[in-house]
Amino acid sequence: MDDSVSGKASGKATGRPGGGAGGERQAQLEYSEFQAAMLDEEKRRRKAAKIVAVLGHFLGRDKDVLEGLTVADIGCSAGFIADELASAGAHRTFGVDIDVPGLRRAAQRFGDRVRFVCADGTALPFPDSSIDVLVFNHIYEHVVDPDAIMAEMRRVLADDGVLYLGLGNRLGVMEPHYKLPFLSYLPPALADRYVRLFGRADSYYERYRTRRGLRRMVRGFRVWDYTFPVLATPAAFAGSELFPGVAGRAATAVLSRLPRPVLRALLPVVPTYLWVATKGGRRPAGPSLPQPPDPVATR
Numbered sequence: 001m002d003d004s005v006s007g008k009a010s011g012k013a014t015g016r017p018g019g020g021a022g023g024e025r026q027a028q029l030e031y032s033e034f035q036a037a038m039l040d041e042e043k044r045r046r047k048a049a050k051i052v053a054v055l056g057h058f059l060g061r062d063k064d065v066l067e068g069l070t071v072a073d074i075g076c077s078a079g080f081i082a083d084e085l086a087s088a089g090a091h092r093t094f095g096v097d098i099d100v101p102g103l104r105r106a107a108q109r110f111g112d113r114v115r116f117v118c119a120d121g122t123a124l125p126f127p128d129s130s131i132d133v134l135v136f137n138h139i140y141e142h143v144v145d146p147d148a149i150m151a152e153m154r155r156v157l158a159d160d161g162v163l164y165l166g167l168g169n170r171l172g173v174m175e176p177h178y179k180l181p182f183l184s185y186l187p188p189a190l191a192d193r194y195v196r197l198f199g200r201a202d203s204y205y206e207r208y209r210t211r212r213g214l215r216r217m218v219r220g221f222r223v224w225d226y227t228f229p230v231l232a233t234p235a236a237f238a239g240s241e242l243f244p245g246v247a248g249r250a251a252t253a254v255l256s257r258l259p260r261p262v263l264r265a266l267l268p269v270v271p272t273y274l275w276v277a278t279k280g281g282r283r284p285a286g287p288s289l290p291q292p293p294d295p296v297a298t299r
Helices: 041-059 080-087 100-110 146-156 188-197 211-217 227-232 245-257 260-269
Strands: 070-074 092-097 115-118 131-137 157-168 222-225 272-278 294-296
Touching: 041 080, 041 131, 041 157, 041 227, 041 272, 070 080, 070 146, 080 092, 080 100, 080 131, 092 100, 100 115, 131 146, 146 157, 146 211, 227 245, 227 272
Parallel strands: 070 092, 070 131, 092 115, 131 157
Antiparallel strands: 157 272, 222 272, 222 294
16 A cells, blocks of 8 residues: 555645534645544544444454455544554455644554545545445545535445444534533523634534434435444453443443333434434344434435
């Protein structure tokens, strides 16, 4: 693999999140320069372990989960998740972003086994149906046109390929980037004032959607919801840090036993959804779980 960043970013650099109510929404370039979480290696690798475990269950593989597959992490930034995807046995691994500083860091560390490409998600540099596994983890709220990126990912995804989606919910109470309750509920002008009032940013860039909006966003895919399987059996998905300690074990026990109708009633306010999407009729191939993955109605 190349040890340099290829491609060219489009759009205007903002330096900080911008494009609030007072101006045109612009691409977030150099995101890792102002969002320190992208450089938190331990946390990013924990997220990657969960992603790989979910993919492993869906594919019915318990080791070398991505062996022989071509994989792309869309919105890879500093490359920690892409590196873990390569470590899971991928035949070829790509990391795609417009975050040039992040891509440079990634290429310096992981360029021997991951090809990093500077490209906009609305114009992915891959042929039709050429990628076996796509990862799009907590990216949609940061981009200008998530629907266009979804269409482009569908174009490049292999006919029997899988797309992992980590999706924040607008109705999650605590906004994850700025740690302000109900921030994502607000219209842009009020959200801008809220983050300025607490000194978190000049404006609120992120644009979340409700579950209904996310279902519309993934039209054209068949989708399986892994949210409750991961929450109810976190150890099976390398996610034991989700519920630490005695209280965490108690919460896991409750979730694993709740009737399915009760869990479904909670779905509109769950803060994060973990979905696996396909272009065809592929189904989860892993072992049975206390709370199995559910199909998501996308129409």
